[in-house]
Structure formats: C-alpha cells, structure tokens
Amino acid sequence: MSADKPLPAHKGQSGESVRQHNLSTVLRLVHLQGTILRSKITATTGLNRSTVSDLVAELSELGILVEKETAAPTGVGRPSLAVSAADNIVAFSVNPEIDATTVAAVALSGRVVSKERRLMRSHPTAQDSIAVSAEMIDSMRKQLEPGTRIVGVGVSVPGQVRSSDGVIRFAPQLGWVEQAFAASLSQSTGLPVYLANDASLGCVAESRFGAAKDINDAVFLFAGSGGIGGGVISNGRNITGAAGYAGELGHIRISSSKQLDYSGFSGTLEALVRRNDLLDIFRLYVATDEELDAEIRSTESTKARKLLEQQVSSLADGISTLVNIFNPEVVVLGGFLTSLFDFAPDQLIAEMKQGALAAASERVVIRKGALGSNLLVLGAAELPFEALLEAPSSFRLTDA
Amino acid sequence: MSADKPLPAHKGQSGESVRQHNLSTVLRLVHLQGTILRSKITATTGLNRSTVSDLVAELSELGILVEKETAAPTGVGRPSLAVSAADNIVAFSVNPEIDATTVAAVALSGRVVSKERRLMRSHPTAQDSIAVSAEMIDSMRKQLEPGTRIVGVGVSVPGQVRSSDGVIRFAPQLGWVEQAFAASLSQSTGLPVYLANDASLGCVAESRFGAAKDINDAVFLFAGSGGIGGGVISNGRNITGAAGYAGELGHIRISSSKQLDYSGFSGTLEALVRRNDLLDIFRLYVATDEELDAEIRSTESTKARKLLEQQVSSLADGISTLVNIFNPEVVVLGGFLTSLFDFAPDQLIAEMKQGALAAASERVVIRKGALGSNLLVLGAAELPFEALLEAPSSFRLTDA
DNA sequence: ATCTATTTGTTGTTTTAAACAACAAGTATC
DNA sequence: GATACTTGTTGTTTAAAACAACAAATAGAT
Secondary structure, three states, rough: OOOOOOHHHOOOOHHHHHHHHHHHHHHHHHHOOOOEEEEHHHHHOOOOOOHHHHHHHHHHHHOOOEEEEEEOOOOOOOOOOOEEEEEEEEEEEEEEEEEEEEEEEOOOOOOEEEEEEEEOOOOOHHHHHHHHHHHHHHHHHHHHOOOEEEEEEEEEEEEEOOOOOOOEEEEOOOEEEEEHHHHHHHHHHHHEEEEEHHHHHHHHHHHHHHHOOOOOOOEEEEEOEEEEEEEEOOOEOOOOOOOOOOOOOOHHHHHOOOOEEEOOOOEEEHHHHHHHHHHHOOOOOOOHHHHHHHHHHOOOOHHHHHHHHHHHHHHHHHHHHHHHHOOOOOOEEEOOOHHHHHHHHHHHHHHHHHHOOOHOOOOOEEEEOOOOOOOHHHHHHHHHHHHHHHOOOOOOOOHH | OOOOOOHHHHOOOOOHHHHHHHHHHHHHHHHHHHOHHHHHHHHHHHHOHHHHHHHHHHHHOOOOEEEEEEOOOOOOOOOOOOOOOOOOOOEEEEEEEEOEEEEEEEEOOOOEEEEEEOOOOOOOHHHHHHHHHHHHHHHHHHHHOOEEEEEEEEEEEEEEEEEOOEEEEEOOOOOEEOHHHHHHHHHHHOOOEEEEEHHHHHHHHHHHHHHOOOOOOOEEEEEOOEEEEEEEEEEOOOOOOOOOOOOHHHHOOOOOOEOOOOOEEEEEEEHHHHHHHHHHHHHOOOOHHHHHHHHHHHHHHHHHHHHHHHHHHHHHHHHHHHHHOOOEEEEEEOOOOOHHHHHHHHHHHHHHHHOHHHHHHHEEEEEOOOOHHHHHHHHHHHHHHHHHHHHOOOOEEEEE
C-alpha cells in the first residue's frame, strides 16, 4: 500500500548531492546558453563567486568546460572570464527514416561537427538500420579530432519507444515491432545508446535552443510524411508519461470523420491533416517540404485552397484542444504545418481561439520551429548529453 | 534574448537551502503517509539516522510534528518512534457552489476537524459568497481547540482561476467573471487565501491520498452538474500550465457533433457526456449522484440504455485521446462518471483501448475516485498546506 | 598620466549541516 | 539470561558553500 520503494520525490539531500546538483546546474547553464561570462553564472545561479569559481574549475579539470579571457571587455571592472562547453566532447545522433539514415556528431558546445545522410533501399529492417548506423558512427568516429571524447548515441525514432530499455514498440512507417534497438546498437558500437520518439526530441530541441527557448510551457506539433508527432514542455520539463509514450498528439481525436490516420485511428488530427492529401491535389508524387510550401503559396486552384482551408480548420481544432489541456505560452509548428500556418495565419488563430477557453488562449502565440534540418540532430544528441549533465563528475566518457 | 531573470531551474543550492529541502521532505513525507516510524523516514529519505533525528526535532520544536513512543513494538531491536503531523494545525477549505457553500477545517494530519454546508439562494454573487465564506470561517475559527494555529484558506472554484493572483477569470455555472476572490476573502479573514480550479484540486487530493496514491502519471476526470473537469499528474506533479488554466479536460473536442457544452463549445467531451441528459431520460429534475447511480444500475429502458452506451462511448473516446497524450498509469473517474464506468466497464475499456495506441494503453487502469465527499475538502486544504510544506521553518502560522 | 570607483578573480578562513562512529536502549529469539 | 539486532543519542569529523580580505583589470574623472 504505502511506498516501500524510496520514491525519488522523497529523497533527502546530502552534502555530496548538493555538489552534484551545483556542478550539474553550472554545466547545464553553459550548455544551454552557449559561451557565458563567469559573472553571469554567479548571478543566475545565486551561488557565491568563489563557489562558482571552484565549480567551474572542477568542470574544467574534467575537460568538460573551458575558460578563456574575454576578447573585448564588457564594461567597468575586472573583465570576467568566458566559460564555454568543450568542443571536443561529442554525442552521435542517429535518425532512421524509411528511405535514409542520418548520422551526425554534435559537440557539447552545440556545434554540429559532422553530418551524413545515407540513402537506403526502402523498408530497411531494424537490423539493417542498426548495421548501417553502426558503420556510419564508426567511420565518423575515426575522423574526429584526436583527444575527442564521446558521450554516447541518441536515436530519434519515428514511433513509440519504451524509455526504460530503449525498445522500439511500434514504428508504423518503418514497419518495425518490438525491436531492441538500443541494446543492439550499443553492442555494435560499444557506446551507451539512448532512444526516444522523434517528435519528443524535436520538442526538446526547440525548447532548449529554438523557438521555445526559456519558455516553461509549450506544445509542439511536427508533421512529416509519416504523420503528425508532438511533444509537450510543461513547467519546463518534457512530458514523457509512465513508460515514455506520452506526446502522441497526432492521434488526438477531434472529429467524427471516418478518415483514418497512419495508425488506423479515425477522426484524429493526423487523419485530417495529411501531407499526402496535399501532394495528391498538387499532383506531386514526392516533394520536399520546400517544394510543397512553394505550391501552397502559389496555388490558385479553388479545390486546393478548399482542402488547405479544411486542414487549417482541423489543425485549429487540434490546437484548441491542446490549449485547453495545457495552457501553453507557445505552440510551435514544424514540417508542412508551417506552410499551413503561413497559408492562413488569421484563420488558424481565429478558429483556435474560438475553440479554446478565452483564459487559456488569450496569450498563446503560434510560432514556427527555428531549427530547420538540425532539429532532430540536436534533439537526439540531447539524450546522451542529458546523462552527462545529470552527473558531470561521475559520467564515464569514451575515447574516440 | 538570453535569460536575464534568474530562472528557478538554474538556481544553485546553498547549505541553508539543503536544510530547507530536507525539512520539507520529511514534513511532506509525514503529511502524505500519515503517522510513520522515524526509522522509515530514515529509509525512504536516504538521510542519516542522526540527521533525521535532528530534522524531526526541529519540526517538533516548531510544533509541526509530534513524536510518540510506539504502542506496540514492530519487531526485533529498539522500537522506533512514531512521527505524526500536528493535529492542531489547520487549513480552511472553501467550496462555493451554485446553491450552497461548503467550508471545512482540515488538520495537517489529514483529519477533517469540522465541516459545514450552508444552502444559499441561487446564483449568489462573488461578494455574497465571500461574505458567507468569511462568516463561516470566523465562526468555525472560534470553535477550534485553544492553541490551534491556522495555515490559511484554500478555495476550490468551479471555473478558471489565474494562479498568480487568485483572480477567478470565469466561472460559468456561477456566472462570475473577473472576480478578485482571493484578495477579497483574505481581506475579510486576515488569512492568506489560495485559489485553484476544483477539478485540479480533486486531482491533487486523489493523487496524494486517494485512488492514485504513489502514482506518478495519472489523469483525472470529474463530472458534476456543472460539467466535466479534469486534472493531470505528470511525473508526480500537477500540470498547471503557464497561468494556471491547464487541465480543462472537459473541453477537449472529440466529435463533429453540434451538441454544445456548458461553455458553448461543440463536440467536446462535456457536450456529449451530460448529466442533465441522463436526468431528463429518467424524468428527474434534481438528483444526487447516489440517486442517479441507482437509476442507472436498475434501468431496463432501452432508450436510457442506449443513451448510456453513447455516453460510455464518448467517454472512451475522450480517455483514448488523453491516454495518447499522457500515457498515464491510472485514469481516475469521479462524480457520475463512476456510474457510467460501472454500467459498462468492459465496453469502456474495450473502446478506450481501440482508440488509443497499444503501447500507451496496455497498462492503463481505469479506477474510481476514493475520497467521496471529502474530495474537494482535502484538495483545497492542500493549497495552504503546500505553502507550509514548501518552507516549514519560515512559514508564518496564524493563531486561531 | 594618474587617481578613483567598480567589478571580478583569488586565496585563506569560517560556518553549516550532513555523515560518521561509538555507545546506550530496548526488543525478540534461543 | 545471553545474544543478536535495530534504533535512538551524543560527540566528532568532513565536505562544501559562504564569507572576508585582497589583488587584478577596466572605465572614467582629474
């Protein structure tokens, strides 16, 4: 009945855990803000000058942070030192898609060190994908600067991932079911591997570095050829749910329509806002988001415009529901949803407000994603980085 | 661009804040678990025996906790002391409804010290309600045991409340708009007053003391005569949103039906699962939840059973959407939704699973609320208690 | 060019609170 | 009644943040 397991919520704090927390706080600040003055760290953390000095020294010792003298002094008084995240600590990010696999190396400083997209035959098995990923990581690893250290691998998966053990439960586009992706890729590379849903990672990336930076409550909707994915930041934290499947915002039911989405549910947001329907009406077979966007911007076809208006309406319905549920400050759109937004921003906003409570919707801002093609690259890299940020002094880095 | 305000997320921890945190942790543990052995506190917090001894001593000194020798020893070894929350520290909870106002005094120990429900003429103004509440609190205050100290007042509001200043933005049933309830009631009583949405507070109560105790991810749906309200616990925390309006789960759109809910939105969960529709079909004008439940259990009418099945379907649709969004462990139902559940549990569960992702729904349990008529009494009291739990050593208690 | 005010880094000391260690107290089992 | 076991108590140690004093580096004033 009562909790025999020591819930983390009821954990006390000892002296050492305070040190861990403070190291973590400083490192996270630098990772998120980029290069930052030490005096600024002192101000934002509220810690004493000498304490910050000591913390930064320890992190520098570990090779995680770097201190440099500021090139141009900023004002009166002794110039403060600039603190940056190490440029030679990298995470690999992997994004398997239906027709290609993207692998990148991202430095803790945020720099994308290298990035490669390899086309694959359609419908690769998970084993194929793991083999290709491992090989790409291996070759990329050899080209890293000497002395570079590796945090691990983050994989963005277009499907549902069990967070506890990194098993892909179901990836509809790829046709994968119950694949122990993390364990297998970890075996092949000798590196720790972390998995999460792609849209959730996009959400994390936009909230840390993009359109929702410094926002505590945000909702994300990303649409691609595989449907609509989503993510939520509430009170500054990504909502994951009990097992990691939360945030499937494409599958919220908003209508009685019998139209099906890619997972076979009817009347959902994903069923009514379909990229393929737009491609069809423009008589396109495949198209990049840019090409589709150009068509949407320029079309004069009444039929096309009507479909677009319907999709905008459905999107507004979906956003209304999410606003009522989450009361976010910002709603961030990605993929071709940005084109829908641009097509009829006033309609979208008006219909969204009409379907949502005034109090919850009055301050909501709808915004386009800011990270473009680096969205998932940065998002996936945050998974291993998060592990490092959580325990900077005890995390085991791997030599390149 | 970058954060000039020191975000709490980037706050460091000093020695003193550790003490605060640990005092808070111990006190919260006792408040949530009820009477608990000191050895158990040591085990769950992970703190040293002597540290726990010291922390409990400080809280006892403050009169917040009480240590007693255990009546019946539990096993081998020196018997541990039983730690309880003080029974003479109380919070008032207030619940204004359309036809009555309920005021109660709740002890930190969880005991409901007193409770009174006063009938009022229909459609009271906010001023009426504040005056009546203040008067009820005053008279109840006089009857408290000597030496009792007061934490504050928590108000559960059937409407949207801005959390920053306790202004009621809109309470559709009561017809209130923009009422500075907290400020006004605080003026009248001389006590700190906290406000929140009623369903959110019910959610907090069930998650701390009721059907979702020790559950980190739970969704709550409560239905009454005023519609359907909701609340969410994600990662152990109640979701409030940017301004406090999150959790309006009754207003999620699940259908294209033109049926309107109490806030004028069409096709929402609240529009399709209406208590009044059930009352109508049973030819009841007013009825308690118990009376309605009896009708639902015993009805043989085909028309009634069809309506009930429709409502169960709609409820299942709503829960599916919420399961896809939140991946909860438990969904808790309250009000007449429990009767719907009892009417057709298999249908509800089957249809819910049909509309939700397998991964997210496979482990979900649908459960009835456990707190009955004390739901809002306990929930509202948690608001002032929370302030005390947050800062036990510096919180200013008021003498009765 | 020099002086002053200002800000920040550095170093050595103090303080706080948790951990630790040793012992006493109380219970159950043999 | 002896022994093992668990918990409370007390005094000591330790870790880390705060503090204080001073040095360093800048901008602006004289």
